[in-house]
Amino acid sequence: MAVLELKNVKKVYKMPGGGTFQALKGISASFEEGEMVSIVGESGSGKSTLMNLIGGLDSDFEGEIIYQGKNLRDYTKQELDRFHKKSIGFIFQNFNLISHLSLLDNVSLAMTLSNVDKETRDKRAADLLNQVGLGEHMHKKPDAISGGQKQRVAIARALINDPDVIIADEPTGALDAETTDTVLEMIKEIAESGKLVLMVTHSDRVASHCTRVLRIDSGSLISDTTQDVEFHKKPADKKETSPVKNMSLTNAIRLAFLNMKAKFGRNALVAFGSSIGIMAVVLMLGIGRGVTNYIKSTMVTYTNPNVTEVHKQSLEMDKKQQEKVQAGDSSTIGSVREDHISMMTGTSKKNTFSQKDIDKLKKIKNVDTIQRGYSTFSLGTNKVAFNSNTANIMMLMTMSKSVTKSSITKGHAPKKNEVLLDQATADLLGKNIIGKKVRLSLTIGDKPIEKEVKVSGIYDTQTSTIVVRYGDLNQVFKDNGQRLKANTVFLYTKNSDNTKAIKDKVKKLGYSGSMQETMTDMFTQMLDVITYVLAAIAGVSLVVSAIMILVVLNISVVERTREIGVLKALGARRKDVRRIFVSEAFLIGLGSGLLGVVITEILGFAINSVTKPAYDVNVVNLEPQFLISGIIISIVISMLAGLLPANRASKLDPVESLRKE
Numbered sequence: 001m002a003v004l005e006l007k008n009v010k011k012v013y014k015m016p017g018g019g020t021f022q023a024l025k026g027i028s029a030s031f032e033e034g035e036m037v038s039i040v041g042e043s044g045s046g047k048s049t050l051m052n053l054i055g056g057l058d059s060d061f062e063g064e065i066i067y068q069g070k071n072l073r074d075y076t077k078q079e080l081d082r083f084h085k086k087s088i089g090f091i092f093q094n095f096n097l098i099s100h101l102s103l104l105d106n107v108s109l110a111m112t113l114s115n116v117d118k119e120t121r122d123k124r125a126a127d128l129l130n131q132v133g134l135g136e137h138m139h140k141k142p143d144a145i146s147g148g149q150k151q152r153v154a155i156a157r158a159l160i161n162d163p164d165v166i167i168a169d170e171p172t173g174a175l176d177a178e179t180t181d182t183v184l185e186m187i188k189e190i191a192e193s194g195k196l197v198l199m200v201t202h203s204d205r206v207a208s209h210c211t212r213v214l215r216i217d218s219g220s221l222i223s224d225t226t227q228d229v230e231f232h233k234k235p236a237d238k239k240e241t242s243p244v245k246n247m248s249l250t251n252a253i254r255l256a257f258l259n260m261k262a263k264f265g266r267n268a269l270v271a272f273g274s275s276i277g278i279m280a281v282v283l284m285l286g287i288g289r290g291v292t293n294y295i296k297s298t299m300v301t302y303t304n305p306n307v308t309e310v311h312k313q314s315l316e317m318d319k320k321q322q323e324k325v326q327a328g329d330s331s332t333i334g335s336v337r338e339d340h341i342s343m344m345t346g347t348s349k350k351n352t353f354s355q356k357d358i359d360k361l362k363k364i365k366n367v368d369t370i371q372r373g374y375s376t377f378s379l380g381t382n383k384v385a386f387n388s389n390t391a392n393i394m395m396l397m398t399m400s401k402s403v404t405k406s407s408i409t410k411g412h413a414p415k416k417n418e419v420l421l422d423q424a425t426a427d428l429l430g431k432n433i434i435g436k437k438v439r440l441s442l443t444i445g446d447k448p449i450e451k452e453v454k455v456s457g458i459y460d461t462q463t464s465t466i467v468v469r470y471g472d473l474n475q476v477f478k479d480n481g482q483r484l485k486a487n488t489v490f491l492y493t494k495n496s497d498n499t500k501a502i503k504d505k506v507k508k509l510g511y512s513g514s515m516q517e518t519m520t521d522m523f524t525q526m527l528d529v530i531t532y533v534l535a536a537i538a539g540v541s542l543v544v545s546a547i548m549i550l551v552v553l554n555i556s557v558v559e560r561t562r563e564i565g566v567l568k569a570l571g572a573r574r575k576d577v578r579r580i581f582v583s584e585a586f587l588i589g590l591g592s593g594l595l596g597v598v599i600t601e602i603l604g605f606a607i608n609s610v611t612k613p614a615y616d617v618n619v620v621n622l623e624p625q626f627l628i629s630g631i632i633i634s635i636v637i638s639m640l641a642g643l644l645p646a647n648r649a650s651k652l653d654p655v656e657s658l659r660k661e
């Protein structure tokens with residue numbers, strides 16, 4: 001029964017200039033199993049064209065090529081994949097072995113593409129390599145063996161899936177006379193085992209080994225002769241008809257990995273290049289977080305974690321005010337400025353707490369005690385003097401639970417008619433000022449007030465500050481015919497875990513937190529913006545990385561055009577080729593992401609080991625989510641950059657790829 005039948009096969013090539021060229025002009029022939037057929041003819045007569053059609057690498061022809069009762073031109077994609085994987089084996093003149101795969105992996109490649117498990121495919125490939133006498137070389141790479149040995153590997157590769165038809169295009173063209181004989185003998189044995197061997201050759205000597213010779217001239221079959229050669233046909237082995245599967249993602253990644261390993265230097269450089277971008281972004285985020293945390297933690301150390309400081313008026317403008325200020329409305333700008341100044345100097349009526357306010361705050365859950373306070377900010381009106389020394393006081397505040405024991409660096413908390421001073425003010429007044437009586441000059445409203453007080457200790461702050469007891473200040477106000485109204489309230493909770501909820505509630509009720517808190521919030525918001533802007537600027541380098549990866553993978557596609565042709569001849573689908581290249585992009589992305597993260601960790605460690613002992617700050621704070629994001633961003637960018645080359649590779653025409661010099 002005929003294995004393969006050609007009926008009036010014609011092939012017309014379209015020329016780039018617009019014309020056409022008829023390479024095959026109606027070839028008809030029928031081939032049986034166990035035939036060894038040589039196809040001979042002048043160069044350019046159409047031999048390779050015919051082989052490409054029979055091999056299913058080119059489906060654009062007229063006439064019929066019938067295999068298993070169906071014209072190849074009418075095969076579906078899946079049928080064609082199966083045909084490549086199961087029915088056809090190719091042997092090329094220049095071997096077309098894949099240089100970065102071992103002989104074993106080269107031979108088993110068609111099985112890898114069919115997702116056969118590693119153990120089975122390795123065993124089958126090893127058996128075949130033993131049959132062609134290369135068992136002991138199976139772990140070598142193709143570059144380490146001779147031309148004749150390479151062709152033997154190619155023969156083993158063609159046989160791996162036990163195909164019905166072997167197409168050999170000048171299989172001995174690159175071999176010397178002696179190796180030619182060995183290879184021909186092997187090919188003959190294949191035909192004797194019941195397969196159909198179609199072999200293109202220029203050499204009459206090679207043709208003389210075949211059972212049949214087809215002569216082609218200018219695209220036409222001019223003779224078809226049977227030759228009487230010594231030929232021992234053996235009964236054909238029973239062929240197993242296992243279903244054809246497709247290559248798995250793991251195998252695609254494995255093939256990608258083997259190629260990356262072969263070009264390790266280049267890929268490592270690319271990964272290193274793109275890792276710098278990742279490092280820059282992650283480091284920026286880490287520094288942003290480190291500085292923010294530092295600011296927050298310094299603020300926290302100065303305040304009592306159990307205390308919530310409440311102010312009545314927020315520094316924030318409402319929407320209407322904001323619009324007016326933006327529009328340059330001078331009266332609004334003036335009143336906002338007034339509000340700010342009066343809030344800071346404590347003279348604003350708007351920000352004093354009424355009994356109603358106090359009651360509202362008292363009701364907040366987990367608030368144990370509530371303390372009235374007063375603070376005022378002055379530029380030159382409040383002073384303290386000792387003998388002939390005078391110091392200006394910027395901040396006058398009342399004693400509260402927010403002044404912790406640890407913030408009183410010397411002495412003790414003020415008792416009746418006692419005050420705390422900051423260190424700088426104390427130094428200005430004279431040595432050993434603690435325990436001494438000093439003169440306090442305050443301006444309350446428009447009224448100058450003098451009072452003698454004793455310095456009880458030093459309050460740890462950078463601003464010139466005096467801390468007095470609320471009761472004392474109340475008395476001073478009373479003595480001068482005024483009424484002290486609290487402009488600050490301190491809410492105390494026993495468990496500092498409640499503080500956050502209390503602070504949130506305070507804001508919800510329309511009050512604001514301490515100045516420090518407002519400033520910290522503003523500052524951290526600003527810092528966040530700066531961090532993201534810097535990270536985005538660093539992110540520009542990621543675009544450079546993407547371009548670099550795109551270029552390298554494109555070069556890789558060009559370099560590996562023949563390999564792609566071989567993969568397709570062995571039955572790789574477009575999807576498989578795309579997967580291999582996308583997997584390479586994935587591996588580069590993963591590599592550069594990991595490298596970037598490791599470099600950032602090292603840099604972060606180095607920076608912190610300088611700043612920690614010097615300033616007690618870990619400037620770089622690399623949170624796990626930054627590191628993970630860095631790796632993910634790297635992979636995504638790399639895969640996006642890899643899509644274009646991968647697509648290009650998948651679309652390569654197998655015939656043209658295999659012709660590529």
Ligand SMILES: Nc1ncnc2c1ncn2[C@@H]1O[C@H](COP(=O)(O)OP(=O)(O)OP(=O)(O)O)[C@@H](O)[C@H]1O
Nearest residue numbers: 013014015021023042043044045046047048049050
């Ligand atoms: N893609 C193509 N576009 C146009 N013409 C082509 C194309 N491929 C092959 N040809 C032409 O078709 C003819 C047959 O080419 P083919 O490669 O089949 O010849 P061949 O007999 O195998 O030659 P050789 O022995 O030198 O390999 C040649 O004239 C060639 O120039």
